[in-house]
Amino acid sequence: EVQLVESGGGLVQPGRSLKLSCLASGFTFSNYGMNWIRQAPGKGLEWVASISSSSSYIYYADTVKGRFTISRDNAKNTLYLQMTSLRSEDTALYYCARSRTVAPDYWGQGVMVTVSS
Amino acid sequence: DIQMTQSPSFLSASVGDRVTINCKASQNINRYLNWYQQKLGEAPKLLIYNANSLQTGIPSRFSGSGSGTDFTLTISSLQPEDVATYFCLQHNSWLTFGSGTKLEIK
Numbered sequence: 001e002v003q004l005v006e007s008g009g010g011l012v013q014p015g016r017s018l019k020l021s022c023l024a025s026g027f028t029f030s031n032y033g034m035n036w037i038r039q040a041p042g043k044g045l046e047w048v049a050s051i052s053s054s055s056s057y058i059y060y061a062d063t064v065k066g067r068f069t070i071s072r073d074n075a076k077n078t079l080y081l082q083m084t085s086l087r088s089e090d091t092a093l094y095y096c097a098r099s100r101t102v103a104p105d106y107w108g109q110g111v112m113v114t115v116s117s
Numbered sequence: 118d119i120q121m122t123q124s125p126s127f128l129s130a131s132v133g134d135r136v137t138i139n140c141k142a143s144q145n146i147n148r149y150l151n152w153y154q155q156k157l158g159e160a161p162k163l164l165i166y167n168a169n170s171l172q173t174g175i176p177s178r179f180s181g182s183g184s185g186t187d188f189t190l191t192i193s194s195l196q197p198e199d200v201a202t203y204f205c206l207q208h209n210s211w212l213t214f215g216s217g218t219k220l221e222i223k
Contacts, residue, residue, distance in 0.1 A: 004160075035212070045204065047212035059211075100166065103151050103208035107160040 002026040004096045004108035011114045012086055022079040022096030022108060030054075030074040033099035036081045038092035039110075046092075049081065050099065064090075086115045119143050119207055123215030131223045136192040138203050138218045145185050146209035152181055152190045156201045164203075165190065197222055 008020040022034070036048040049070040050059045058070055069082040079096055091114050097104035120143040130136050140150065148168035155161040163172045165181035168188060178193045192199055200222055205215040 037212075044216045045206075045214040047214075050212075061211075095160070097161075100163070103149075103166065103206055103212065104161075105163045105166070105172070107162075109158075109160045 002106040006096050006108045006111035009111035009113045017084045020081040024077045029077040034079045035097045037095045040092040088115050091115045121215040128220045129223045130195050134195045136195050138190045140188045140205035140215045142186045146207045148184050149209035150188045151206045154201045
């Protein structure tokens with residue numbers, strides 16, 4: 001069974017940093033691209049970043065480019081999202097999702113990030 | 118950027134009803150459209166990929182149609198366990214989501 005479990009969320013002050021993790025199991029992690037997708041309270045879903053299976057290709061939404069870094073450790077079956085210079089508008093539930101070719105197929109349950117002073 | 122307009126935002130139907138949810142893309146996305154179901158407190162689940170392909174393990178009462186700019190998710194006979202929010206996703210150019218349809222049982 002495919003499982004994706006996010007961790008690392010919490011309350012953080014504006015301008016500070018936070019690193020999310022997503023532990024994958026139930027499939028060969030190194031064979032799949034991965035994504036971070038977020039949903040702000042009361043808002044729709046927003047794609048944040050994607051990374052290919054070997055980290056050769058990395059893409060970001062314009063809203064996070066230059067502030068967020070997606071990475072992965074295939075030996076640890078773990079996806080990461082390093083978030084810096086956080087803003088109130090980054091407050092959201094962050095989902096980790098596996099790529100089926102391009103689009104996500106399996107998703108985690110999400111981890112909440114709240115940016116507030 | 119491609120915008121996805123999903124309708125309706127809210128839908129109330131009876132058990133056994135045929136239910137349709139629509140997504141319209143702001144430009145041609147061929148068949149690069151997925152449908153997902155999200156139940157309260159759960160992770161989103163892929164139902165349909167590439168407009169009309171049923172994901173493994175999904176009941177056959179779910180189907181998708183459309184190409185280009187107009188797409189439809191159909192539930193042929195609504196069941197109580199189908200109460201959820203449904204959303205579309207285009208993956209022709211980056212990834213953009215529809216705003217979601219909350220489905221309840223009347």
